[in-house]
Amino acid sequence: MSGADATDPGAHFLAGAEDYAAFRPGYPPDLTSALAGLAPDRALVVDVGCGSGQLTRALARHFDSVVGVDVSQAQLAAADPDPRIRYVQASSDALPVPDRSAALITAGQAAHWFDLPRFYDEVRRAARPGGVVALISYGPLRLKGPLADLFDRFYGTELRPFWPPERLHVDRGYRDLPFPFLELSLPPSSMDLAWPLDRLFGYVRSWSASKAAIAAGSADLIDRWEAGVRAILPVGAVVKARSELATRVGRIE
Numbered sequence: 001m002s003g004a005d006a007t008d009p010g011a012h013f014l015a016g017a018e019d020y021a022a023f024r025p026g027y028p029p030d031l032t033s034a035l036a037g038l039a040p041d042r043a044l045v046v047d048v049g050c051g052s053g054q055l056t057r058a059l060a061r062h063f064d065s066v067v068g069v070d071v072s073q074a075q076l077a078a079a080d081p082d083p084r085i086r087y088v089q090a091s092s093d094a095l096p097v098p099d100r101s102a103a104l105i106t107a108g109q110a111a112h113w114f115d116l117p118r119f120y121d122e123v124r125r126a127a128r129p130g131g132v133v134a135l136i137s138y139g140p141l142r143l144k145g146p147l148a149d150l151f152d153r154f155y156g157t158e159l160r161p162f163w164p165p166e167r168l169h170v171d172r173g174y175r176d177l178p179f180p181f182l183e184l185s186l187p188p189s190s191m192d193l194a195w196p197l198d199r200l201f202g203y204v205r206s207w208s209a210s211k212a213a214i215a216a217g218s219a220d221l222i223d224r225w226e227a228g229v230r231a232i233l234p235v236g237a238v239v240k241a242r243s244e245l246a247t248r249v250g251r252i253e
Contacts (some may be wrong), residue, residue, distance in 0.1 A: 023202035024051070027058045027108065031136070031189045031245060036062035038184060038249065039103040040130040046102045048092050048119070049110025053079035055136065059106065060084040067097060093118035100128045111135040111248075112169035116178060127252040133181060135248040137170045138191060141241040146232050154225045162209040162216065173246030181250025191243040200239050201226055 032055075036042065042063045047056040050068035052075050060066045060082060068087045070076050076087045088096045092107070092114045105123050107114070123133045143151045169177055195203070204210055205222065213221050233239070 023199060023206050024054055025138070025191050025193060025203070025243070027055050027136075028189055028191060028245075029058070029061075030187070031247075032058040032062060034186050034189070035059070035104060035106065035132070035134055035249070038132045038186075038251075039063075040128065040132075041103045044097065044102050045104040045106065046095055046097055046126065048095065048105060048107045049113065050079075050087070050108070051075045051110070053082070053085065053087070055106060055108035056085055056087075057082060059104075063104070067095075069095060093122050095122050095126045097126050099125055102126045102131055103128055104132050104134065106134045106136065108136045109138060109170070111174065111177065112137070112166040120180060124252060129252070131252045132184070133250050133252060135174055135177065135179070137174050137246045138243040139171060139173060139246065141193070141243050144240045144242075147229060147239065150225070150228055150232070154221075158221050158225070159207075159209040159213060162212040162218070164208055164212075167209070173244075174248050175246075177248065179248045179250060181252065184249045184251060186247050186249055189245045189247075191245065193239075193241045193243070195239050195241070197229065197233065197237060197239065200229075200241075 036059070039045070044065045044067070045059050045063040046067045046069060047053075047059060048069045050056045050070050051072070053068055056066060056068040057080070066085045068076070068079065068085055069090045069092070070087070071089065071091050073089050076089060079085075079087055090096050092110075095102075095105075105127055107119075111119070127133065140155050141151065142148070204225075210222055213219065
């Protein structure tokens with residue numbers, strides 16, 4: 001996830017960066033291992049729209065040098081320091097790396113905010129021959145057990161007026177985004193989560209739709225949903241959920 005830079009990034013991610021860092025899920029090792037396996041070498045990966053570094057840290061296990069890029073300094077400040085990673089405030093169309101230097105360029109839960117033609121021009125400049133670009137998104141949580149219907153109604157109906165239009169690209173798994181590269185496939189991957197209630201509630205309140213609802217004076221929507229969850233689950237319960245990952249991965253000629 002990540003900071004944005006196409007339609008006023010500050011509107012969605014400049015506020016609440018610490019909550020974002022605390023509650024957003026990490027990326028599974030099988031995803032980052034597969035991406036590293038497609039790269040022509042392990043010299044440099046650039047993670048664009050990196051936010052507070054969830055994907056960036058996972059990629060750092062596989063590459064010699066890692067650059068995390070985001071337009072939001074607040075998001076970057078909330079990232080855990082890591083000697084393997086250089087975080088830089090910059091936009092997706094001005095990557096702070098030399099020409100033809102990056103073996104892999106990624107964007108996790110961020111590409112739907114980009115000016116994609118300009119981003120793709122920058123990818124072609126920054127990627128080394130044979131390099132790889134990967135757009136990654138994760139859709140809504142699929143909860144297990146009695147919370148499933150309650151969560152789906154909250155996400156898809158009650159909060160729908162507050163989701164920004166770009167969210168539709170996430171719900172569609174980025175299938176309708178233009179992608180002018182030789183497309184590669186990755187094995188299916190998912191985030192499988194087991195969270196205490198406070199983690200689930202914090203994650204939901206980190207959504208752009210939740211922040212918009214609160215700003216519009218509709219915080220009661222979230223309060224009622226949380227009360228409904230507490231009425232179903234016992235104190236100390238762990239919520240199990242899955243979020244399927246969608247990827248668009250391409251080779252740079």
